Amino acid sequence: MRQTGRLAQLMQALRCLPGVGPKSAQRMAFHLLLGDRHSAQVLAHALSAAIEHIVHCRQCRTLTEGELCAVCADPKRDGSQLCIVETPAEVFAIDQSTGFKGRFFVLNGRLSPLDGIGPDELRLDLLERRLQSGEVKELILATNTTVEGEATAHYISEMARHFGVRPTRIAYGVPFGGELEYVDGATLAHAFNGRKEF
């Protein structure tokens, strides 16, 4: 006997989730069908509704239900500071913990020529239009510290300078509460070279 039909299809479909292999998919499928089926139904509906209604913000490219996301639609946010992040999840993270009151631009990726991801795929044309408008004074680069993230930050900082906008980069160093002994070498080197007056 093999797993066929709709059960096998569900297991296969669950594998599109991040970090879910055949074993986890099987466990999830049985959990959904043997447990509370109402929750499973709610999940199916929530997923369909999200796919249908959630789009990219026309201005900053984060995920939103309307034309503009909550940040872009808020007239109280400071348009002179623009923070560049790679993903919508990072918008939430920065918004929840930093007290930043400026605006965002979400790349939904990073420059990676080998994967065919260039300025067009990141919609840097939209970013260029915003820099051109003259409203932005400071461009805060919060891309990740991977090779591609650094290359992307470099490329965008050049764009900013071209339009007379000051590019800044968020600080990298020893995590708050971290002990030097357990910090990796690259982070420690960053922290050491980026030392400030005390």
Next chain:
Amino acid sequence: MRQTGRLAQLMQALRCLPGVGPKSAQRMAFHLLLGDRHSAQVLAHALSAAIEHIVHCRQCRTLTEGELCAVCADPKRDGSQLCIVETPAEVFAIDQSTGFKGRFFVLNGRLSPLDGIGPDELRLDLLERRLQSGEVKELILATNTTVEGEATAHYISEMARHFGVRPTRIAYGVPFGGELEYVDGATLAHAFNGRKEF
């Protein structure tokens, strides 16, 4: 800015999956919406279809799309051997690896009076009817070695004896390829006490 609307609903709904907390749910939601949306759509449809069409087999209580599962519908399976398992996943596991050609009965749980799970919830009335029919000669107990699993095996073995059916229990011992040094004490004790002529 808070995560509201359909995105928040999707994150909340994803938490019904086993082992998925708030962070994983957020990661999954963004992955589904930022990645290939076709896969997400396929998942939503597969889940809806599975909920609608997958039911418990009328005879053995495993998950199936028809009235009878593939094992129960197969006239070539040997009805004199009946294997008792706790979940449909275990039917697949035993079927794929053991060469067992008898039939199954799935409890979809285990006796647990404190959680209100008694013989009625496990549909032991269906099992009783099968034992009564006289077709079953050997009842193979493959419940887990938890306290509840052992208690369930004990309860069902009494039922079997009542109907003149021989109850057997699958062997517990050192896993194949396992090294004694790394085997837990309870398993080792089982293996030692269950030793056989060599």
